[in-house]
Amino acid sequence: MEPPTLDRIIAVRKVVGEAFATDPLLVWMLPDEPTRLDACTAFLGLFVEEYLGGGRVDTVEEDGEVVAAAMWRVPGDAELPEPASPTIPGLLHALVGAEHLGRIGPGLGVFSQGRPTTPYAYLHFLAVAPAHQGCGVGRRVIQPGLDAAAAAGLGVHLETMNPRNHGFYRSVGFTESQVLPIPPDGPPATFMWLPPPTAESELGAKRSST
Numbered sequence: 145m146e147p148p149t150l151d152r153i154i155a156v157r158k159v160v161g162e163a164f165a166t167d168p169l170l171v172w173m174l175p176d177e178p179t180r181l182d183a184c185t186a187f188l189g190l191f192v193e194e195y196l197g198g199g200r201v202d203t204v205e206e207d208g209e210v211v212a213a214a215m216w217r218v219p220g221d222a223e224l225p226e227p228a229s230p231t232i233p234g235l236l237h238a239l240v241g242a243e244h245l246g247r248i249g250p251g252l253g254v255f256s257q258g259r260p261t262t263p264y265a266y267l268h269f270l271a272v273a274p275a276h277q278g279c280g281v282g283r284r285v286i287q288p289g290l291d292a293a294a295a296a297g298l299g300v301h302l303e304t305m306n307p308r309n310h311g312f313y314r315s316v317g318f319t320e321s322q323v324l325p326i327p328p329d330g331p332p333a334t335f336m337w338l339p340p341p342t343a344e345s346e347l348g349a350k351r352s353s354t
Contacts, residue, residue, distance in 0.1 A: 148196040155210040156201065157192045161185025163271035168331035173248055174240065183239045190232050191269065194224040204285045211276040212285040216297065219263040252315040258322050258335040260301050265293035267302040282312055290316065290338070300338040305331040336348040
């Protein structure tokens with residue numbers, strides 16, 4: 145895999161930061177509204193660099209600008225390269241301070257509780273620039289990863305804290321598997337699941353294409 149260019153890193157970091165700056169989880173984690181966009185872009189930018197360095201990142205561009213990104217993990221992927229400096233916990237500590245981090249930190253462990261125990265594709269981030277939301281861009285950027293998961297016989301798991309996302313994910317086949325609170329006062333985490341294709345659905349798809 146070719147290392148990502150600086151321009152690509154910046155472009156994907158920008159769209160992810162803009163998309164998640166109003167997400168209920170990031171609003172809860174990063175309570176200072178005037179600095180939230182910068183803080184969100186910096187914090188989630190570390191995950192962007194990890195995924196661009198070793199995961200799957202699909203993007204949609206319009207007029208030469210990245211307007212959407214989807215970041216995936218699938219079984220068999222190599223471990224993502226963790227940033228050496230700043231680290232993810234270290235940057236979050238610097239952004240919110242020890243007291244707030246101590247308050248929200250335990251709640252972030254909720255996500256590991258609701259994940260499937262069998263192999264699955266994990267959609268970690270789906271980000272669409274605010275100006276391009278509601279225009280079909282989300283479906284365009286998610287579809288290659290959904291197709292790859294189906295071809296591998298894998299179901300897809302994701303978590304969302306934004307109720308606005310539920311209708312979109314249902315429209316592409318996801319259902320809610322469970323909802324867990326994020327203590328002490330974070331937004332509920334909704335776990336969603338898209339089952340792997342069955343032999344019958346695969347046969348139907350082949351017949352419809354002939």
